[in-house]
Amino acid sequence: MQITRFTDLGLRVLMYLCIGERSEPVTITEIATRFDVSRHHLVKVVHRLGQLKWIVTTRGKGGGLALARPPADYRLGDIVRALEDGGALIDCSAPPCALRRDCNVKSALDGALAAFYAKLNESSLSDVVRRQTAASIVELHRLGGHA
Numbered sequence: 001m002q003i004t005r006f007t008d009l010g011l012r013v014l015m016y017l018c019i020g021e022r023s024e025p026v027t028i029t030e031i032a033t034r035f036d037v038s039r040h041h042l043v044k045v046v047h048r049l050g051q052l053k054w055i056v057t058t059r060g061k062g063g064g065l066a067l068a069r070p071p072a073d074y075r076l077g078d079i080v081r082a083l084e085d086g087g088a089l090i091d092c093s094a095p096p097c098a099l100r101r102d103c104n105v106k107s108a109l110d111g112a113l114a115a116f117y118a119k120l121n122e123s124s125l126s127d128v129v130r131r132q133t134a135a136s137i138v139e140l141h142r143l144g145g146h147a
């Protein structure tokens with residue numbers, strides 16, 4: 001299983017928003033600069049996170065991004081599943097597979113994917129931004145609070 005760049009950026013945004021007392025709101029431009037990613041692509045990610053009601057976005061002067069709930073409320077498996085659109089690992093119908101009726105590969109992969117999400121759900125955002133990760137994010141904030 002390999003997550004998409006979209007999901008990777010979604011996780012980074014959520015993690016970045018977990019840390020720190022700030023005097024100014026977090027902006028898309030700031031996050032794009034800190035992670036050296038395309039602002040255009042990040043706008044799409046932030047839009048999706050807003051649709052999922054995981055972040056709150058405020059427009060205009062003084063606007064920015066914030067988590068909608070405490071970091072402990074976000075389960076990693078739920079995040080990855082939603083950002084990856086919860087699709088199956090294999091689609092036996094497109095193109096139609098001649099082995100489809102007698103094959104057990106799909107059920108094995110579906111079971112593995114379910115186990116993958118269940119394992120990820122053992123951790124929350126607050127779990128993954130502890131210690132070194134938190135220190136790294138604080139350092140990113142410190143490097144440019146006025147992006």
